Amino acid sequence: MAKYTITLHPSGTVFEGDSSKSILDSAVEAGIALEHSCKTGSCGVCEARVISSECNELDGGVLLTCQTMPSCSLTLEAEYFPELANIKCLTAPAKVNSILYKNENVISLGLRLPPRVKFDFLPGQYLDLKYQGITRSYSIASIPNRENTIELHFKRVLGGQMSEKIFSLIKENQLLQVEGPKGTFFFHNKKTGPIIFIATGTGFAPIKAMVSQLIQGQQLDRPIYIYWGNRSSDLFYDEQILLDWSERFDSIKVEFCLSKVEENCVGRIGYVQNCVLEDSVSLSDAEVYACGSIEMIDSAKSSLVNAGLDRDSFYSDAFVAS
Incomplete structure (x- = not known):
């Protein structure tokens, strides 16, 4: 495995990229929050323009940081979010605190984290929910609170593995696991208009x-x-x-x-x-x-x-x- 220098423009932030990992994963491990969403290459949110590289054929092109493993040192035009620098992704147990059927197709779950767990997040971020061997991503519908609870919304999906478990099996005090927070979706407040x-x-x-x-x-x-x-x-x-x-x-x-x-x-x-x-x-x-x-x-x-x-x-x- 080789190591390469990844430089971000315009922030000037520098981190080490690993040839065996995506640029995004290397950035996350270094505590650097690059813009991203789905992490599957579908949404295009993590797209970055190559300003310069030791691999000259990449210059001026674009890449998806969630899908690209570096093969040389790169300078990328990519947004870095210092607001997320001190927010750490963690894995923690959580119990079902409340179950609210909004209608027959939507459930709102309240999850309660242990008092010792400091789950910091910015409203808009998501987490990975792990239950009975299935992992799925869900946006957090609540804001940080003293009760250390999190609200998630679930839509019934025919044939959806997690959906079927939530709608048919979930009970209060059920133990689950959460991993997060994740994502770069949050309120930026950089403009003055609507x-x-x-x-x-x-x-x-x-x-x-x-x-x-x-x-x-x-x-x-x-x-x-x-x-x-x-x-x-x-x-x-x-x-x-x-x-x-x-x-x-x-x-x-x-x-x-x-x-x-x-x-x-x-x-x-x-x-x-x-x-x-x-x-x-x-x-x-x-x-x-x-x-x-x-x-x-x-x-x-x-x-x-x-x-x-x-x-x-x-x-x-x-x-x-x-």
Whole structure:
């Protein structure tokens, strides 16, 4: 196994890359948080441009840090998040503290960690849940609290290994294992214009956490738009929370978007990203936070950037049902 120097631009951060590991894994081991989401190469969030390399054929090209094992020293244009530098990924036991059936297809689980475990995270991040030999990733829907509890949302998935175990077997005080926090999806607060949250399905979970953080911290001086899209109105499982937010706070506007027409539907008809464009929300100094399917995220980023959003102000977390 060979070692190579990986330099990040514009931060100037340097770490050692291992030829037997992905660049992202080497960065994580060095305590350096590079932007990433799915870690499978599907979402493209970890894409980095090669500024220079000892392998000249790479110069000017792009690579996925989660998939690329270095074969030479590289200088990459890649965003580094110092906000995550002191947040350590750990593995810990957790017990089921509460089970709330939002409807027949969505469960909200409250997990309780041992008092001795200091599980620090930024709202928006995710964790890996391990149960009966199955591991799946889930966004954290809650914010850090004194009770040391974590909220996770589960959608019933036909044939999904974890989904079937959660919906059929889970009981209060059931022992599970969590590994995290993970990911680079969190509120950056780098602009002064509107904050636009876009979610589909249970991709609402990290959005709920980030908005809860803004409310708790009284960071409501910027307009906040929340767009939640689903295929049917019964999937708006936390509808009342959003309605309460919009009633209590003048700065929070909420839109429920259905991708197809149904009788007595809640909200409006249209893909969630198209609803944002239809409302002509100012994008020139906005930040967008999107969580949902890879298809939605790709479409939302492309259309919103074309409409005037700064490409670097689009933050996303690709959600994969399981």
